[in-house]
Amino acid sequence: MNPTIERLQSHRSIRKFTDQKIPREAFETFIRAGQSAATSNHVQAYSIIHVVNPENRRKLAELAGGQAYVVDSSDFLVFCADMKRSTEAAERAGAEVIRGMTEQLLVASIDTALMAQNIAVAAESEGVGLCYIGGIRNDPAQVSEILRLPEHVYPVFGMCLGYPDQNPEVKPRLPLAAILKEDYYLDHQDQSLVAEFDNTMRTYYAARTGGTKDTTWSEQLKPLFTSKLRPHMREFLLGKGFEMK
Amino acid sequence: MNPTIERLQSHRSIRKFTDQKIPREAFETFIRAGQSAATSNHVQAYSIIHVVNPENRRKLAELAGGQAYVVDSSDFLVFCADMKRSTEAAERAGAEVIRGMTEQLLVASIDTALMAQNIAVAAESEGVGLCYIGGIRNDPAQVSEILRLPEHVYPVFGMCLGYPDQNPEVKPRLPLAAILKEDYYLDHQDQSLVAEFDNTMRTYYAARTGGTKDTTWSEQLKPLFTSKLRPHMREFLLGKGFEMK
Incomplete structure (x- = not known):
C-alpha cells in the first residue's frame, strides 16, 4: 500500500486541535487541490466561505449544536453548493436560464462534496486533521444569514481544519x-453482514469506554430515523431557489 | 508539495484505457479507501454496483449517452445512494422509521460522493485513471432496472477505472x-474573475484544437441551463422513495 492510500485508510475525525495555525500557503494549496476534483460538465458549482470573524465562528458553533471545535480549529470552512455563479455566467453569455431543477441541486451538492473530500485528503497528507460539520444544516437559514448567502447558494456542510x-x-x-x-443489488446477505458489523461496533464501543457503552451500529442509527431529521431542509432549499422541479 | 497533493492537482478525466486489468487486490484496496471517507453519523449511506456482465456494460454505455469507455475500462462502478440498508437496520432494532426526508437524500448523496472521491484518489495514487459518468442519470429508471436497484437506493453516478x-x-x-x-458571500468581483476564466478557457480550447475551437467557460455552460437538464430526476427520485419531504 502506498502512503496516499495508507493516509486515506487512517482517516478519523479530529475534534481537538492545537493552537498552531495552518500557514496561508498550505491552506491555499489544500483549496486548489479541492478545485482539482472532477466537476460535472466543468460547472464548478461550489463556493467556500472561510469564516475568520471570531464572533461569527462562535455563532456558527452554537448553531451547529454547540461544537466548540468550530471555534478552536485553525480554520473553519463552510462549503456551499453554488448555482449562482455558473447560471449568471451563462445568462451574461446570452442564455435564457432555467433554474430550480432537482438535477441542479444534485450536481451542485455532489460537486461540492467531491471538492471538499479532496481538500480533506490534501490536508491530511500534510498532517492536518479535520472534521466535517453536518450540523451546519441544523439551521441553514441562520447560517445563510450570517454568511450572507444569496439565492441559488446553500450551505452543505462545514469543515474544521x-x-x-x-x-x-x-x-x-x-x-x-x-x-x-x-452486477445486481442483491441484499439477501445484508442482514448477516449488518449483524456482523453490529458486533464489530459493540466491541469497538466497549473497548473505547471500558465496557460502559454497550450499543451497536443499528441501535445508534435509531434516533436518526425515528425523528424527522432536519425537517426544515425542504422549505429552506425551496426558499433559496433550489425548487426541486 | 507532497506527492499526494501533486497527484490531486494533476487529476484529469481518462476516457481511453489500455487492456490491462486492475488486479482484484488493488481494486478492493481502492474500495476500502473509499469506505474510510467521512460519513454522516456513521450511516454509510451508499452501495457500489461493480458491473462485470459485458451485456449490461454495453447497455449502460448506451444509456449514458454512448460512452464507449464504460465498456472498455477495466472496471465500471455505479455509485448508489442507499437509504435502504441503514433504515432497515434501525427497523430491525425496533425503530419506527421515517423515510423520504429531503435531508436523507442529501446525506446519502453526499456520503456517496465523499466515498467515490476517496476511491478516485486511491486509484490515481496507483497509476489508475478514471472518469465519473454523470450520464448514468440520463435514464436512471432503466439503469435501476438493469442493476435491480430497490426502493430507497438511487444511482448517483458511474465511474470508469x-x-x-x-x-x-x-x-x-x-x-x-x-x-x-x-466571512461573507460577496460576489462583486465574480464577474471580472469569470471574465478572466473565460479567457483562460478560450486559450485552453484554442491550444488543444489548433485554434479551431473558439469558446469560453460561460459559452460552454449555456446548453446546460437553457434546457431542462434531466427533468425526470424529480419524478424518478419520488418513485424510488426519495420523496424530498
Missing part, C-alpha cells in the same frame, strides 16, 4: 461485501 | 478568489 491535539482510533466500517455488489 | 491509454492536459479551474470567500 487544524493540527490534531488528540489521536482517536479509526472507526470501523461496514464489511466490504455489504457495500460492494456484483 | 483503468490504466490510461492517453495523457490529456489538466483542465483549468476557476481562479481561487472566485470560489474562496472570506
Whole structure:
C-alpha cells in the first residue's frame, strides 16, 4: 500500500486541535487541490466561505449544536453548493436560464462534496486533521444569514481544519461485501453482514469506554430515523431557489 | 508539495484505457479507501454496483449517452445512494422509521460522493485513471432496472477505472478568489474573475484544437441551463422513495 492510500485508510475525525495555525500557503494549496476534483460538465458549482470573524465562528458553533471545535480549529470552512455563479455566467453569455431543477441541486451538492473530500485528503497528507460539520444544516437559514448567502447558494456542510491535539482510533466500517455488489443489488446477505458489523461496533464501543457503552451500529442509527431529521431542509432549499422541479 | 497533493492537482478525466486489468487486490484496496471517507453519523449511506456482465456494460454505455469507455475500462462502478440498508437496520432494532426526508437524500448523496472521491484518489495514487459518468442519470429508471436497484437506493453516478491509454492536459479551474470567500458571500468581483476564466478557457480550447475551437467557460455552460437538464430526476427520485419531504 502506498502512503496516499495508507493516509486515506487512517482517516478519523479530529475534534481537538492545537493552537498552531495552518500557514496561508498550505491552506491555499489544500483549496486548489479541492478545485482539482472532477466537476460535472466543468460547472464548478461550489463556493467556500472561510469564516475568520471570531464572533461569527462562535455563532456558527452554537448553531451547529454547540461544537466548540468550530471555534478552536485553525480554520473553519463552510462549503456551499453554488448555482449562482455558473447560471449568471451563462445568462451574461446570452442564455435564457432555467433554474430550480432537482438535477441542479444534485450536481451542485455532489460537486461540492467531491471538492471538499479532496481538500480533506490534501490536508491530511500534510498532517492536518479535520472534521466535517453536518450540523451546519441544523439551521441553514441562520447560517445563510450570517454568511450572507444569496439565492441559488446553500450551505452543505462545514469543515474544521487544524493540527490534531488528540489521536482517536479509526472507526470501523461496514464489511466490504455489504457495500460492494456484483452486477445486481442483491441484499439477501445484508442482514448477516449488518449483524456482523453490529458486533464489530459493540466491541469497538466497549473497548473505547471500558465496557460502559454497550450499543451497536443499528441501535445508534435509531434516533436518526425515528425523528424527522432536519425537517426544515425542504422549505429552506425551496426558499433559496433550489425548487426541486 | 507532497506527492499526494501533486497527484490531486494533476487529476484529469481518462476516457481511453489500455487492456490491462486492475488486479482484484488493488481494486478492493481502492474500495476500502473509499469506505474510510467521512460519513454522516456513521450511516454509510451508499452501495457500489461493480458491473462485470459485458451485456449490461454495453447497455449502460448506451444509456449514458454512448460512452464507449464504460465498456472498455477495466472496471465500471455505479455509485448508489442507499437509504435502504441503514433504515432497515434501525427497523430491525425496533425503530419506527421515517423515510423520504429531503435531508436523507442529501446525506446519502453526499456520503456517496465523499466515498467515490476517496476511491478516485486511491486509484490515481496507483497509476489508475478514471472518469465519473454523470450520464448514468440520463435514464436512471432503466439503469435501476438493469442493476435491480430497490426502493430507497438511487444511482448517483458511474465511474470508469483503468490504466490510461492517453495523457490529456489538466483542465483549468476557476481562479481561487472566485470560489474562496472570506466571512461573507460577496460576489462583486465574480464577474471580472469569470471574465478572466473565460479567457483562460478560450486559450485552453484554442491550444488543444489548433485554434479551431473558439469558446469560453460561460459559452460552454449555456446548453446546460437553457434546457431542462434531466427533468425526470424529480419524478424518478419520488418513485424510488426519495420523496424530498
